[in-house]
Amino acid sequence: MTLFRAFFTLSRAAQRQLAFGAILACLAALANFGLLFLSGWLLAGAACAGLAGLAAQQAFNMVLPATGVRFFAMMRILARYGERLVTHDGALRIIGQLRVACYGRIAPQAPAILHAQRGGDLLARFVTDTDTAGQYYTDVLIPFIRACVCGIFFIAITAIFSFHCAITLAVALLLCIVIAGAIKARCATLSDRLSATQSRIQSELADTITAIGESLSLGASFHQQSVIMQCQAELSATKRHLAALENGASSLIAFCATLTALCILFFAVKDFQAHLLTLPEVPMLVLGGLAAFDVMSPLPTAQKTLAQVHRAFDRLEDACFSNTTAKSTSNDKAFSDYSSLQFENICFRYSGQEQDIFHHATLCVKQGERVAITGPSGCGKSSLISMLFGFYPLQSGRILLGGSDVHTRTPEDLAQVISVAGQDFHLFNGTVRDNLLFANPASTEEDMVAALHTVQLTDFLATAPNGLDSFVGDEGLQLSGGQAKRLSIAQALLRKTPWIILDEPTEGLDATTEQHLLEQLIAARPDATLLCMTHRAAVLPFMTRVLRIQDDAFCPSEEKKP
Numbered sequence: 001m002t003l004f005r006a007f008f009t010l011s012r013a014a015q016r017q018l019a020f021g022a023i024l025a026c027l028a029a030l031a032n033f034g035l036l037f038l039s040g041w042l043l044a045g046a047a048c049a050g051l052a053g054l055a056a057q058q059a060f061n062m063v064l065p066a067t068g069v070r071f072f073a074m075m076r077i078l079a080r081y082g083e084r085l086v087t088h089d090g091a092l093r094i095i096g097q098l099r100v101a102c103y104g105r106i107a108p109q110a111p112a113i114l115h116a117q118r119g120g121d122l123l124a125r126f127v128t129d130t131d132t133a134g135q136y137y138t139d140v141l142i143p144f145i146r147a148c149v150c151g152i153f154f155i156a157i158t159a160i161f162s163f164h165c166a167i168t169l170a171v172a173l174l175l176c177i178v179i180a181g182a183i184k185a186r187c188a189t190l191s192d193r194l195s196a197t198q199s200r201i202q203s204e205l206a207d208t209i210t211a212i213g214e215s216l217s218l219g220a221s222f223h224q225q226s227v228i229m230q231c232q233a234e235l236s237a238t239k240r241h242l243a244a245l246e247n248g249a250s251s252l253i254a255f256c257a258t259l260t261a262l263c264i265l266f267f268a269v270k271d272f273q274a275h276l277l278t279l280p281e282v283p284m285l286v287l288g289g290l291a292a293f294d295v296m297s298p299l300p301t302a303q304k305t306l307a308q309v310h311r312a313f314d315r316l317e318d319a320c321f322s323n324t325t326a327k328s329t330s331n332d333k334a335f336s337d338y339s340s341l342q343f344e345n346i347c348f349r350y351s352g353q354e355q356d357i358f359h360h361a362t363l364c365v366k367q368g369e370r371v372a373i374t375g376p377s378g379c380g381k382s383s384l385i386s387m388l389f390g391f392y393p394l395q396s397g398r399i400l401l402g403g404s405d406v407h408t409r410t411p412e413d414l415a416q417v418i419s420v421a422g423q424d425f426h427l428f429n430g431t432v433r434d435n436l437l438f439a440n441p442a443s444t445e446e447d448m449v450a451a452l453h454t455v456q457l458t459d460f461l462a463t464a465p466n467g468l469d470s471f472v473g474d475e476g477l478q479l480s481g482g483q484a485k486r487l488s489i490a491q492a493l494l495r496k497t498p499w500i501i502l503d504e505p506t507e508g509l510d511a512t513t514e515q516h517l518l519e520q521l522i523a524a525r526p527d528a529t530l531l532c533m534t535h536r537a538a539v540l541p542f543m544t545r546v547l548r549i550q551d552d553a554f555c556p557s558e559e560k561k562p
């Protein structure tokens with residue numbers, strides 16, 4: 001398991017902390033044992049001294065054992081508190097690092113591979129599975145370590161007083177480990193089912209929330225509701241099964257503890273009759289035996305968590321590793337030459353498609369040109385952007401920027417030179433300012449106002465309740481379609497890159513706004529090389545060249561009428 005190994009590497013920084021946590025956990029368990037062990041002796045000893053008369057009462061030293069009891073009580077509280085503090089801090093750090101590592105693996109898969117996955121499922125892997133995986137140390141490893149270390153110690157202490165009681169305790173503790181192990185396979189099956197249902201319910205909920213308007217307007221909300229309720233019923237049933245299994249094992253361990261206490265009592269009384277034990281040592285061993293089970297009772301839960309952790313690692317590994325396409329790594333050097341962009345003998349189709357969208361297509365755009373790409377809907381105009389940024393692999397051919405293959409570099413390198421305002425743009429649920437700063441965090445207020453002016457959003461800015469600080473809503477829902485589109489073009493402009501690609505920039509705009517936008521765009525960035533995918537005839541006069549996608553290739557077009 002690549003991720004499991006990576007997890008140990010990630011957790012190296014917190015390993016000392018977790019080891020300290022394990023020591024504190026053992027100390028808390030030992031203190032608990034010591035407390036009951038000593039209390040049993042103290043109570044029985046005091047009772048015996050009371051019965052034996054004044055001389056025995058005066059001879060009986062209460063101070064030392066009573067101090068011991070107080071010491072163990074304090075130590076138990078402090079060690080438990082310390083253990084929680086230290087281990088949870090360590091676990092949270094590991095979860096944070098695991099999330100960063102997973103993000104680093106998942107992000108490069110966008111969008112080609114991620115599109116095949118449901119957003120809710122991916123979110124479940126990224127949030128719930130990383131959380132579950134991070135519980136490995138606190139909820140699995142530490143309980144097992146504590147059970148083994150303290151179990152051996154308890155047996156050794158008991159053996160000092162009574163061999164038979166120690167053997168009984170050893171057998172009983174081993175039996176507890178067997179009981180916890182027995183539920184392993186069933187826990188694994190139920191955990192698989194649980195995580196699959198959890199992920200499905202999260203996906204359904206995410207889809208429902210994203211498309212709540214469409215659900216209502218298409219009359220599909222009842223269907224969606226019943227799907228979620230069905231998932232919820234499955235989830236509850238699986239959780240009930242898991243809880244029944246876990247509680248069944250815990251009850252067996254509790255029964256085992258009672259039985260063991262009775263057996264220890266039996267052997268201790270026999271040893272007392274044989275003058276091998278004093279009377280106060282009998283309840284001491286019985287209570288000590290009961291205390292020993294405190295480290296065994298969390299084992300069924302640890303076993304259940306272990307199964308869930310394994311499943312979480314499998315799912316994370318699946319999301320992070322098995323799907324990853326080989327991506328180049330950035331050499332941190334921006335393209336120094338961007339004098340031309342060449343699509344050289346390209347063959348391209350999406351996976352699952354039978355026909356190429358581009359078949360040995362060649363296109364060369366020189367710096368300073370303004371080129372329009374036209375063609376019927378579905379001919380592949382928007383796909384050019386995905387091909388350029390390497391989101392989907394080419395079947396053959398190369399894309400060269402200034403002579404260097406763009407796919408030997410990362411999309412981030414390319415984005416230093418080329419800005420894109422795509423057809424499927426995304427606006428964050430924040431203010432106009434937030435969205436503009438997302439494109440270029442170094443933008444000044446003047447830059448933002450100027451970019452909004454270029455895209456004809458000055459009136460909007462003047463009437464918006466809080467100007468640049470007006471909220472745009474989720475996916476820009478508080479804006480009209482045309483306003484949202486223009487805001488995405490303003491984002492591209494703010495990046496001030498020498499190349500700009502606009503996919504249907506004037507879609508949904510009235511003729512006057514369209515004209516003004518194109519005029520202002522060219523006036524604001526006369527130096528920019530513009531690649532414009534469009535259906536709109538009004539865009540063409542602003543271009544220096546028009547190409548049409550025809551027969552899976554680029555053909556010069558006569559459409560331009562300046």
Ligand SMILES: Nc1ncnc2c1ncn2[C@@H]1O[C@H](COP(=O)(O)OP(=O)(O)OP(=O)(O)O)[C@@H](O)[C@H]1O
Nearest residue numbers: 115350351357376377378379380381382383384423
């Ligand atoms: N992610 C994808 N996976 C599979 N097929 C896709 C994907 N994106 C687009 N396609 C298909 O590829 C073809 C070209 O799509 P593309 O979006 O590039 O066309 P377009 O020319 O931009 O269309 P429009 O003018 O309608 O925006 C279409 O047949 C479309 O169904």
